[in-house]
Amino acid sequence: MEERAVMRWGPEPLVDGGTRFRLWAPDADGVTLEIDGAAAAAMEETGDGWYAIDRAKGPGARYRFRIAGQSVPDPASRMQSGGVHGWSVVPEHAFEWQHQNWMGHLFHELVILECHAGALGGFSGLIERLPAIAAAGITAIELMPVGAFGGTRGWGYDGVLPYAVQEDYGSPTELRRLVDAAHGHGLSVFLDVVYNHFGPDGNYLGVYAADFFDAEVHTPWGGAVAVERAPVARFFIDNAMMWLRDYRIDGLRFDAVHAIRNPDFLDAMAAEIRAALPDRPVHLVLENEENDAARLRDGAFDAQWNDDFHNVMHVLLTGETSAYYADFADHPAERLARCLAEGFIYQGEGSINHDGTPRGSKSAHLPPTRFVSFLQNHDQVGNRALGERLIALTDAAKLRAATALLLLCPQVPLLFMGEEDGSETPFLFFTDFHDALADAVREGRRKEFAKFDAFADPEARARIPDPNARATFDASVPQPGQDAAAWRTLYRDLLTLRRERIVPHLAGATAVGAQAIGAAAVVARWRLGDGTTLGLAIDLGDQPATLPGGADPFFTEGERFTAWIEP
Template sequence: MTGKIRRRHTMPHGAEWRQREGTLFRLWAPAHQAIDLVIEQEGRPRRRRMASHPEGWHEVLDHDVQPGDRYRFGLTDGTLVPDPASRFQPNDVHGPSLVVDPDAFNWTDGAWRGRPWAETVLYELHVGTFTDAGTFAATIDKLDHLVSLGVTAIEVMPVSDFPGGHGWGYDGVLPYAPESRYGTPDDFKAFVCAAHARQLSVVLDVVYNHFGPDGNYLGAYAPGFFTERHKTPWGAAVNFDGQHSSPVREFVIHNALYWLEEFHLDGLRLDAVHAIVDDSPVHVLRELVERVRATITDRPVHLILENEDNLASRLARVTPGNGADRYTSQWNDDVHHVLHVAATGEHQGYYQDYVGDTEKLGRALAEGFAFQGEMMPYRETERGEPSTDLPPEAFVAFIQNHDQIGNRAFGERINAIAPPEAVRAVAAVYLLLPQIPMLFMGEEWAASTPFPFFCDFSGDLAEAVRKGRREEFARFPEFQDPEKRERIPDPEAESTFRSAKLKWDEIETDPHHAVLAWTRDVLAARRQHIVPLLPSITRAGTARVIGPSAVAVEWRAGEAMTLVLEANLKADPQEGFTTGEGRSIWLEGDATGKALEPWSVRWILTDSRPRAV
């Protein structure tokens, strides 16, 4: 008989329940000489003065505090604040924190050893809108759908506790506490167990570049957590490189380890790391990846970046044949942009640097980054580093994600703004690309529901967000009319949030049912033909421009095999392709001769090994 599986991450801050000893509380509050621990037991508050230690730490071991008790920290001005490392906030971000015993959960995934990155098909979902209930428990009920689709890994949008009843999660303020409206920490762990039981990996989106504006009390007792020396789109930067930065770095690095160890997650996606400014000798991103790789050695851990700067060096494979020594992969916005403009013809904002540039289309598909150090006019700066030495699996390819849908004024999906044949063509490209594909929830059946930006602030902050959202689009020609701007969904409205909830009954009717069947078929083709090749595709491919929006790309797979993509991504036929000799993997549209018809895609595998006589 095997013993109970326990998973606990020990950290230098927060509340640590110790069986037979009580609970140890630690808080870094250098701005206060005295801090009180305020315990709420049976509705009655009880205060304990915490011992002060060097460098701003306060600590107390309370023998009577048990799991389930609520607590806050009392500042010298009388303010009561939650624990910044709270494991759970039953009454949202302004309420008391809850003492949690991580050992109490009964883990059932002891045999899980993870899945290799090369076979990954990612599926990004938002817990609050994936189901009508919007909980971890309800999400479990849909896991079999993902398995039958061909998904191997779920990428969960941020669950760190954020203010209000709904939000995207990128304004979280308590990064260790799962959002209470989604469920308890044990509910999230049960979701992970259920996913692992179905051979699904779980990756969590985490935000280390800023804290949200509502419920962030760090500045009240640890002002050194932030610095005015660096600026971000959200204001003062998190202090990773100045005075007092050591506890800040540890807070973030332990958060990464906490999710990976205590929740047995298979990876993290780090949001907008280009906004993490660190001028110290060892960048916090480097320290974080080294600590994770050194700590977790019994299974693959997938660390994914979002990085507008296209820094290929963060993805470098230092030891040949050793997989990802540093970060595993990066969301590849360039692939999204080249395929989006091909399918839609849109040219506003950053799309203007991709429209009509077939060289960039071929380069993004073959090499990963379209910008590898060249000037990007929209950003008015040079962008990127050479990426040809990286394997294709160092990039995550997609045609939809929460940003690219939700940052539109009305949150329209690509199937609402592009012809079906165009969407199928670009999907046939990215879903079979040697890069790692990612679908956004509902994409597999061309969901009719939008995914607009939504949040749930109050007072002046809510009005500022509402006003700012409309002003953001005022510079676009199509929103010059104030009346049209007023039709942009109110991000604070409950109806905006509700509009994003998937309608699962759609999959029973066409055209959604047919799109779902198509997606299953193309992912089955990927599993059968592309995944076995990926270990032998170790470098970028080569691209050839055939005509406007028409390219041919080849990747060498070992000594003799070549994977070939031929794509005509426009509404006109294009001549100049090959005869399509080789083993056909996928044909989309009319793609059988030297001339490809509009919106046609051909995937072929050639073998130059001598045939036996």
């Protein structure tokens, strides 16, 4: 059997309608293929730990690998039957795209809505919501991870089969329908991908490929992946390419890349993606706690989620200063001013939550559109013990002003599903683990919050919802709030202004400067691409003062926010 120089993971369609099956199993003494009830067939060892076999089986065929008496799914399975412990399925690649000429949005045109597909009724349920999302002025949806994970519900960050679509959300074909429908409504589609670890339920790689993981490095969620090894790097790069090419996803958000600890891999992945897909806008966004500005230069990655913006705004809106908010507790207005003018707040300074070690690098040279800002997302809501949204933690006037800052600021805004409807529904941490693993997750979750004053007492911690209970998931399905109409109007008006007054001039925008003008008040200005100056002023103090501004503001929110454009 002739093999290509670069080995690929997963089933490969052959020209005669059959399929080539491959597996990297360097620790195995032999691998056999089980397929559609036929007798197991020995796979050929092709070198460097790879095994392969061709069979006259096409889409729909169910298969798995047998190693040392144990049957395991294909780690690069495109589709599963019976969950992550079940059968892998050869996928159907044919799909009749209705919007093949879709070219997407430029990055600075984006307003992103983060969505959990399961909580919104799966891929088909989300399709039904697309008209309302587009009508609000949102230009992109971002799906939390859809790769297969253990159980029937979860956030997706404990995935173990990252090529396969979670069965409970829908089939690969239904995901393609969602992407196609979104494009028909003028919406780009982003996907959150996790390349830093695997979940605990259904991860069989360690059985036959221990070198997939780096024994010397650990993440808070499990063993780190060894991306310096060629088969491991290929596993993740090809996964990114699959979503962008086969599903026509417009952009990827790479989860917690600081846990990968290999920036060379990140740069190589970005370069390969850019080279392979030069004919349409493809957006690559990082989540990176290290605030590494070097990853944002030269267009390798479009932007980074800016947690600094969220954290300082949360302090100003709620007064909370515990846990990671301690890094933003002192002089929050000055910190917000730096964020608006320069991007990162932490640019090499010592951080309380990092034991005083320096965090971040200089970012003032980067354009504002290199940063994705948000007031809420799955992490910042769901990692609260009771999953409260900001609407339950601050007063409406402050939140409306903060929303205006988010949506009129040149940084690219991201919303969390339900925000645009004024949802008061919590978003809780939910899983579907069982037995000892369920107990460990439940107790670990409660232990995690023991350091917070509100949950120091064991009885208080017992009120934290059980992540494994079905009721915890059900309680997280977003419902419109009691003032939904008013919030929808606010978002629609602000996004109309953003689209008409700001977005056409964002290319080439640079910060002029920002200053704190009170304990919770900031004024900031940016020179737009057409030479005009955008000014924003906000005051989140309990007693707002008179805000500065231009002679003719184009938007105001009571005494707390004003926006203007100067010639």
